[in-house]
Amino acid sequence: DAKTTQPNSMESNEEEPVHLPCNHSTISGTDYIHWYRQLPSQGPEYVIHGLTSNVNNRMASLAIAEDRKSSTLILHRATLRDAAVYYCIHDNAGNNRKLIWGLGTSLAVNP
Amino acid sequence: NAGVTQTPKFRILKIGQSMTLQCTQDMNHNYMYWYRQDPGMGLKLIYYSVGAGITDKGEVPNGYNVSRSTTEDFPLRLELAAPSQTSVYFCASGTGTTYEQYFGPGTRLTVT
Numbered sequence: 001d002a003k004t005t006q007p008n009s010m011e012s013n014e015e016e017p018v019h020l021p022c023n024h025s026t027i028s029g030t031d032y033i034h035w036y037r038q039l040p041s042q043g044p045e046y047v048i049h050g051l052t053s054n055v056n057n058r059m060a061s062l063a064i065a066e067d068r069k070s071s072t073l074i075l076h077r078a079t080l081r082d083a084a085v086y087y088c089i090h091d092n093a094g095n096n097r098k099l100i101w102g103l104g105t106s107l108a109v110n111p
Numbered sequence: 112n113a114g115v116t117q118t119p120k121f122r123i124l125k126i127g128q129s130m131t132l133q134c135t136q137d138m139n140h141n142y143m144y145w146y147r148q149d150p151g152m153g154l155k156l157i158y159y160s161v162g163a164g165i166t167d168k169g170e171v172p173n174g175y176n177v178s179r180s181t182t183e184d185f186p187l188r189l190e191l192a193a194p195s196q197t198s199v200y201f202c203a204s205g206t207g208t209t210y211e212q213y214f215g216p217g218t219r220l221t222v223t
Contacts (some may be wrong), residue, residue, distance in 0.1 A: 010141070034211075043115075043201050043214030044154065087153060098169065101146075101153030 009106040012078045016021045019103055020073040022088030027068055030093040035062065035073045037084040038104070044087065047073065083109045113137050115215035117202050123221045124192040132187040132218050134202030142207040143185040145169075145177065147198040148217075154201065160185055161207060192222045 005023040012018040014032055024033065035047040048062045050071070055062040056081040085091055087104040118133045136143065141162045143213040146169075155167030160179040174190040174196060184203075189196060199219050203212040 019122075036212075044212075045213045049211065079179050098156055098159070099154075100170075101155070102155050103151075109200065 003100065004090060004102050006086075006102060006105045008103070009108070011108045011110065012032075012075075012082075013110045014080060015077050017106065018075040018078045018082070018109075020075075020086050020088075020107065021070065022072070024088070024090050025069045027090045028093060029068075030092040032091045032093075033062070033064060034066075034091065034099065035060070036087045036089065037082075038087070039084045043050050047086070058065045078104050078107075078109045080111060083107055086098050114205055115202055115213055116219050117215035119202075119218060121218070121219045123223065124189075125173040126192060126194065127220060128192050129188070129190050129191070130220075132171075132189070132200055134185045134187065134201075134215060136184050136185075136202075136213070137183065138204060138213065139182060140204035140206055140211075140213070141182065142205040143179065144203040144205075144212060145175070145185070145187045147171065148197050148201060148204065152192075157187065157200075189220075195218045196220065196223050197222045 032049050036044040050058050050062045054080040063072045068098045085104040085106050089099045092098050115136045144159045147159040149156050155171045157175050158177040160166045163179050163182050166177050199217045201217045202215045205212040
């Protein structure tokens with residue numbers, strides 16, 4: 001099964017950048033890397049995804065290592081609303097692209 | 112757009128009872144998913160569907176059944192509820208092209 005490794009928790013200060021790391025050493029060449037976040041008592045929310053190149057959207061940036069065995073989600077200016085559990089997932093292209101979720105990183109943002 | 116809606120929000124069941132968790136999406140998505148999330152854990156896929164009339168098992172399908180008669184609806188049926196099914200249940204939908212999934216607010220189920 002597709003498996004990722006993330007730190008259990010991280011802390012940041014408001015308005016500072018946050019770099020959330022993820023290792024996915026078993027990723028295959030056609031698996032996408034997805035990031036979701038889950039605010040307290042809510043359903044997960046899509047953040048960003050990529051395959052090989054770095055990606056940017058209105059929420060965040062995704063930096064993917066050249067060997068694709070790791071990636072980093074970058075929040076450019078953390079706000080209190082960004083306090084959530086962040087999940088790094090790679091889909092399983094050989095299994096109908098199902099997402100296998102790990103435990104994620106719990107991000108605390110200090111005012 | 113309401114997105115993905117789930118009912119009920121909360122439910123308490125006795126052991127052995129049955130119930131159906133409802134999920135509806137108004138985005139015309141072909142792909143729909145049911146997950147469960149136990150406390151402090153990530154999500155586990157129960158069942159998914161790639162279109163009306165097509166369903167398949169995920170990681171943890173035992174004790175559950177699904178059907179997909181329309182694009183909009185994807186109900187999850189629990190037969191003979193057990194305490195191990197106490198969890199928060201999330202429904203999600205997606206286009207199937209980008210594999211981005213949109214989640215509902217969840218149903219918190221307790222089986223006692």
